[in-house]
Amino acid sequence: MTSPTHQFENSWDNQQRAESYAKLEFPNTYYLAYRDLPEIISTHVKGNHAIDFGCGTGRSTRFLKDLGFHVIGMDISSDMLQIAIKSDPSGEYLLVENGEYSHLGQGQFDLVQSIFTFDNIPGWENRTNILIELRKLLKPSGTMICLDSTPELYTHEWASFSTIEYPENRLAQTGDIVHNIMLDVEDKRPVEDIFWTVEDYLVLFEQAGLKVESIYKPLGKKDEPFQWISELHLAPWIIFVLTKNVS
Numbered sequence: 001m002t003s004p005t006h007q008f009e010n011s012w013d014n015q016q017r018a019e020s021y022a023k024l025e026f027p028n029t030y031y032l033a034y035r036d037l038p039e040i041i042s043t044h045v046k047g048n049h050a051i052d053f054g055c056g057t058g059r060s061t062r063f064l065k066d067l068g069f070h071v072i073g074m075d076i077s078s079d080m081l082q083i084a085i086k087s088d089p090s091g092e093y094l095l096v097e098n099g100e101y102s103h104l105g106q107g108q109f110d111l112v113q114s115i116f117t118f119d120n121i122p123g124w125e126n127r128t129n130i131l132i133e134l135r136k137l138l139k140p141s142g143t144m145i146c147l148d149s150t151p152e153l154y155t156h157e158w159a160s161f162s163t164i165e166y167p168e169n170r171l172a173q174t175g176d177i178v179h180n181i182m183l184d185v186e187d188k189r190p191v192e193d194i195f196w197t198v199e200d201y202l203v204l205f206e207q208a209g210l211k212v213e214s215i216y217k218p219l220g221k222k223d224e225p226f227q228w229i230s231e232l233h234l235a236p237w238i239i240f241v242l243t244k245n246v247s
């Protein structure tokens with residue numbers, strides 16, 4: 001948490017961070033974000049036309065392509081996108097502004113996937129507007145999968161993250177800036193995220209006309225080849241499965 005005068009900056013709109021992030025793939029705590037997604041997607045998503053919102057350096061986009069989706073990756077950071085394009089020259093990647101997606105048409109997509117993106121998006125109004133515009137991209141039968149950090153991520157130690165240097169995270173309220181250190185990358189400068197409680201995510205989705213179909217909070221398992229720290233009893237990530245709420 002920081003003073004209200006401190007302006008949030010997208011940590012990922014930076015070439016050095018982008019290069020460091022691009023080497024990540026699925027180590028440690030990140031494994032838990034992606035481990036259950038193939039099953040979650042096959043349970044909830046019909047069709048194979050997808051948007052990967054906040055695609056970063058393309059890890060999450062290539063993941064969907066490997067599951068058989070036609071995907072457009074979108075991001076607000078050109079530094080991240082440049083690496084995504086280099087890693088997947090035949091892929092489709094778009095630089096976007098907040099809430100400006102109308103050029104993609106309405107009701108064309110079966111899935112809007114957003115992995116770790118809202119952790120970097122400040123402001124109730126801004127988030128609500130972005131979600132309303134993403135909702136418009138979905139077919140009536142479409143699904144949005146929104147995966148972000150749990151509040152616990154910022155107050156515990158994890159295989160991939162340390163927060164011990166930031167005891168002020170414990171006082172964070174929805175919308176505040178929180179910090180962590182990523183342990184799997186070369187760039188160990190603290191990352192700034194936006195804290196959001198689960199209750200307030202639910203309010204946000206309701207405001208945007210999205211209905212919560214399911215919530216998943218994957219835990220680590222003892223037989224997995226990782227040195228789990230908090231992951232066996234606390235979930236680092238929360239996965240919301242959302243529908244258009246058309247009745």
Ligand SMILES: C[S@@+](CC[C@H](N)C(=O)[O-])C[C@H]1O[C@@H](n2cnc3c(N)ncnc32)[C@H](O)[C@@H]1O
Binds near residue numbers: 010012058097115121
């Ligand atoms: C932590 S990265 C995750 C990248 C990718 N989804 C993955 O799992 O590897 C979060 C990404 O969200 C992007 N982002 C943040 N705010 C955004 C916004 N308003 N619109 C689109 N992308 C945004 C950042 O630039 C960054 O590339």
